[in-house]
Amino acid sequence: YLIKEGYTSHDYLAIAGGSNGGLLVGATMTQRPDLAKVALPAVGVMDMLKYHTFTAGAGWAADYGTAEDSPEMFEYLKGYSPYHNLKEGVDYPATLVTTADHDDRVVPAHSFKFAARLQEANVGDNPVLIRIETKAGHGSVSTKQQIELAADMYAFTWENMGVEPKLLEKVAN
Structure with missing residues (x-):
């Protein structure tokens, strides 16, 4: 919609989300x-076929279903699972995957696997990086860590969009 209606273009569109929003970003960028x-x-939950075998993932089975429920559910989950929909030889967006080493909800293995496979599959010049917050959980970080993460995300986004910073000049009184 944003591109179709002329609000932006591919070159100036970034997508971001965390947890289930991270799943949405992963599904969007692979589709x-x-x-x-x-x-x-x-x-993000990036492996929809095995999510329920990692720590807290078993508790989400009622929400998502599992690959073991039925052949139809296996195909349904595989159809949008970011990890399983990465294809070789595709020019993927510049990607900064972020995770936390003590995340007990969405284990970092989701991000590790996704980032590694994305780095292998991507054929374009767009970078694929992973940022691992240490001594942090699922969104539970200090204010300092929040600021550093936001700065890294903005810097990564603007660098890959080619946005040039413009410093304001001091106004004389």
Whole structure:
């Protein structure tokens, strides 16, 4: 909609989300790699076929279903699982995957696997990086860590969009 209506273009569209929003970003960038210039999936559930075998993931089975429920559910989950929909030879958006080493809700393995496979599959010049917050959980970080993460995300986004910073000149009194 934003591109179609002329609000922006591919070169100036970034998508970001955390947890289930990270899953949404991962699904969007694997289904429509041409849509956004930058993708910022954070602490996302990236492996929908095995999520329930990792720590707290078993508690989400009633929400998502599992690959073991039925052949139809296996195909349904596989159809949008970011990890399983990465394809070799695709020019994916510039991607900064973020996770936390002590996340007990969405274990960092989701982000590790996704970032590694994305680095292998991507054929374009867009970078694929992973940022791992240490001594942090699922969104539970200090104010200092929040500021540093936001700064890294903005810097990554603007650098990959080619945005040039403009410093304001001091106004004389």
